[in-house]
Amino acid sequence: MKALLLAAALAVPAHAAPTVRVMASSTDLAWLAREVGAGRVDAFAPLPGTQEPELWVDDVFPSWLVRAARADLYIRIGMSADVWAESVVDGSRNPRIAPGSPGDCDASAGAARIEVPDAPDRSRGEIHLGGNPHYLLDPVQAKQVADVVAACLARVDPAGADAYGKAAAALKARLAEAQVRWDAKAAPLKGRKFAAYHRTWSHSAARFGYSVVGYVEPKPGVEPSPRDLAALEETLRRDGVGAILMEPVHPRRVAEAVARRTGTKVFVLPAHVGGAPGTDDYFAFVDVVLDRLLEAASASRL
């Protein structure tokens, strides 16, 4: 018996790092958790990068609950973008990730707050009370969010705090280095005007100097009426806009109808890591987004 116990003990590597099980509401946050996790983290996001977490509101699959039940940390997008995360955490029956516990992490604590509504009024559409939640489309904010994720990981795994801090610092250095390249690459975007389906690109536009002058959705989450589309088409013609930006999750038919009538083009851009082929890591994702924006800019008349 003693020999068996000894053999079993020897079979486990003495220095194996403990695995911190992380669930995140988006593929971007799961990627950040893996990068900052210094090899100690197993991260999972329930939705693929082609989906938009803020649109996924009514169904939570039980398999998500099972993963959440085992999680040590749940990372939310925050800013009321992932209201379904409440169902996941509540249904998981896992006290480690319950609101207010160490495993409850709101990544938006590191994000800039823009487009914060003046009033919690749904006549303005499906607004986010905390502001525009697409903050990871701005790579500079990814650095701040990396710090938040590192702090959350340290809370649930204090023994790994140093490792997380170092990994976050290394990631931020890589992001800063890439930012120089991205800024140079995005230089032709400065001053460009686009239209978009949804208010997804505000953080990216603020970072790279372009602007979105009209939306297919007149208000967030609201379908356009013919009058709304006529107003959008007038804006596109007046401002010489040549491209409509949209994410894969939205239906293309309305945007394409507008494009046909105005001589513009529709460009589908990934909005999350994994949202298009070749975007499995954040660096490649930002590159693909910038590539598509540059293509869209070349279609613009101004």
Next chain:
Amino acid sequence: MTPAWLLLSAAVTAAAAADSNPLRLPPGLALNPEMRLEGNFRGGKAWGPRRDRRADGFSSGRVLDSELEAGFRASVDPHASFEAILEVEEGEEAEVKEAFVSMPSVKGVRFDFGRLRTRFGEFVERADEDLPFADAPDHVVNLFGSDGYIDTGGHASILLPGMAGDRFTLLALAGAYDGRNRVAFHDGDARQPTLHGRLEWFYELAPRSGVEGGVSLAQGRTNGGTGGVGDARSTLATTHLEYEWRHPAQPDEAAFTAFAEAYRSERVRPNAGPLARWGGYAAAEARWHRRWGVGARADLSECPAYVNSACATLAGDRAATDRESWALSGILSYRPSRFLTLRGQFKHTERNWVRATNELLFQTLFVIGFERPDFL
């Protein structure tokens, strides 16, 4: 003014007095409960016998029948939360529909206790805004009333570890209640608990589609009609099956859901044989656009001839005259946003295979405030 409205208006006044930006709530208000208002307005027109009376109390001849629910929820402490739902229905006193405390994670077990939905079967478990039809299925109304099975007591539920790579999940629930449902049980008079068990499984076929099934069993005492309180034993069982599919790339743009639920109720009275009844419904909804959905529902109900059953208490109609009914409905739903649903439903009902009623129902359903998560 009823106490419910006083409470509601006080909360609304307090909210209005707050800074309009919720991120800068004054300290006193920050600890107030979150609020939610849910409106369910129905109108309709019926043709045929009994067109002015429905088992669920909704009067088809009226232009509008309105129901308003106010929900409040807040964390009590780090371990527990409280939720209350007050209901105001046209022509009736305001009532506390639900008021319960939840302890969502006590060593992996969730406890809910107070006055609450019992989770008996799929219909009871679902919120109004998640149901793709304007009225409750006939057999549910006949067995419990239009709100389904709400009772006072508590239940505990656990999520069992995933199998088949987490694609298969199983939820188990056990509860004990006061038997306050006056149709199915003894209206809380008999001081004998109603016991309830439920098993629900889900198999994920693909990342956006799956099959769900479940069985529930409830047993307690009821009034057998002989004048004694709780002199009969009532046993209810239900089973359901649901299939859900969503477009893998654009899940909001195309979806299909089909579900069916069957109920068996049995009452054993003193000095009499068991009295058993079957019933159920099958429904489906296809959404071909984020905003539009079309659905259908088939109802079948062997009308329970019990004292207090909705069938038996319809004025002028004793249970013996309505032994069974079936109905077919066609439903069109339009959702301008996820907070508002406009719905039309045509329903053809036949009782005892002879007497037919046709109804046209219209529904406006809206939600303001916090979004209530599904029970899982």
